[in-house]
Amino acid sequence: MYHTQPIGFTASGDTWFLVGSRGGAKILASDGGMRNLRLLEDIPHPEGRLKNREIDTDRAAGASIGEGGANFPVHGLVNKDGATRHVMELFAGELAEMLHKGRAVNAFNKLVLVAEPRFLGELRARLNDSTQKAIDREIQGDIYHFDLDAIKAHLSACWLPD
Numbered sequence: 001m002y003h004t005q006p007i008g009f010t011a012s013g014d015t016w017f018l019v020g021s022r023g024g025a026k027i028l029a030s031d032g033g034m035r036n037l038r039l040l041e042d043i044p045h046p047e048g049r050l051k052n053r054e055i056d057t058d059r060a061a062g063a064s065i066g067e068g069g070a071n072f073p074v075h076g077l078v079n080k081d082g083a084t085r086h087v088m089e090l091f092a093g094e095l096a097e098m099l100h101k102g103r104a105v106n107a108f109n110k111l112v113l114v115a116e117p118r119f120l121g122e123l124r125a126r127l128n129d130s131t132q133k134a135i136d137r138e139i140q141g142d143i144y145h146f147d148l149d150a151i152k153a154h155l156s157a158c159w160l161p162d
Contacts, residue, residue, distance in 0.1 A: 015136065016040075016108035018095065019151060020115045020123065021144040022088045025095055026151070029108065034156045039148055043095075089122055096126035103131045110136040114143060114155070 017028040017037070024044040030037045102108055111134040113120060120140060124132070143154050 012107060012109075014108050015110040015112060016099075016102065017112045017114060017155070018099065018123070019144055019146075020095060020113075021119055021142050022084075022091065022116070024144050025091075026144060027098075028148075028151070034152050034159070037148070037152050037155070088119060092119065092122040093126050095123060096128075096131070099131050100128055103134055108134065110134060112137050112139065112155075114139045114141055116140070116142040 012029075012031070014029040014031050017026075017030070019026045019028065024042070026042050027040040028037050029040050099111065103111075111131065113123060113135060115123060117140050120138060124138075127135075139155070139158055141154065141158075143151055146154065
């Protein structure tokens, strides 16, 4: 199970930033401006970087289980990303649930999502209406692995004033 109960679950006027990827997520908060940006929680998700063959360890490489337990070769029409996609979907769901809880107790007023495009889509699809309405902006980028200063610099560089 993923650790998805962030610190700072109290009512505030903060803006939360979810900086995420398949490999993890950081929840940051600011009460105004990038220099006040602080890390609330780092949620590593190493399972998100595994390859299908590392996830599907019960299956022979290049084979699928057919009726009666017989192995047969995997062909081009089979979804070869199934296991890694499923792991990503589960993680996106866990993060969405955490954001729902934070929104329900007014832990943030605005939400900024920063993620690689595919993960951003998965996360957005799992957010409820209330949490979606809190989204102030979305930024595409895989910056989860950056340290806090590099995240601040990246967000400052791509931040467009209202």
